[in-house]
Amino acid sequence: MITKGVKQLVEEANAEIETVPLDAGKALLEDDSVVFVDIRDVRELDREGMIPGAMHAPRGMLEFWVDPDSPYHKDIFASGKKFLLYCAGAQRSALAAKAIQDMGLKPVAHLEGGFGGWKEAGGPIGDRPRRKK
Numbered sequence: 392m393i394t395k396g397v398k399q400l401v402e403e404a405n406a407e408i409e410t411v412p413l414d415a416g417k418a419l420l421e422d423d424s425v426v427f428v429d430i431r432d433v434r435e436l437d438r439e440g441m442i443p444g445a446m447h448a449p450r451g452m453l454e455f456w457v458d459p460d461s462p463y464h465k466d467i468f469a470s471g472k473k474f475l476l477y478c479a480g481a482q483r484s485a486l487a488a489k490a491i492q493d494m495g496l497k498p499v500a501h502l503e504g505g506f507g508g509w510k511e512a513g514g515p516i517g518d519r520p521r522r523k524k
Contacts, residue, residue: 397482400486401482401485401486403489404485404486404488405485407489407492408485408489408499408500408501409499409500411500411502413503413504413508413509413512413514416514417514419475420444420514424472426445426467426470426474426475427442427475427502428445428446428447428448428474428475429441429442429445429446429447429448430448430449430450430453430476430477430483430484431447431477431479431483431506432449432450433449433519435506437519439510440518440519441517441518442477442506442509442514442515442516443515446467450478450487453487454490454494457494457496468496473500474491474498474499475499475501476491476499477502477505477509478505479507480506480507480508481501481502484505487501488500488501
């Protein structure tokens with residue numbers, strides 16, 4: 392039997408991380424010091440698109456990409472920029488933001504309402520960038 396459910400984990404994460412409201416997120420879109428990070432599955436990106444300029448960091452690889460000692464490390468995570476994570480509905484991104492904040496990455500936040508909230512608020516949507524071969 393589990394002792395904590397997803398709802399409680401998300402609530403605890405939200406109590407410890409920064410949540411960026413949608414309007415503030417839209418204003419940050421052109422800020423070069425902020426990196427939007429889409430942690431959704433590639434099928435979600437293919438189906439729905441993504442926030443223009445966002446990088447894709449699959450949730451299953453995020454901690455490995457953040458860790459400079461990992462063979463999968465991505466240099467962008469050592470850039471000193473602010474990372475604004477989002478998923479479909481702001482639950483996975485809350486958990487992911489807490490995880491990488493716990494690793495020591497700062498500043499990190501997540502987007503209120505996720506991609507679903509972004510679409511409802513009229514935020515711009517672009518196609519998923521194609522993979523380089």
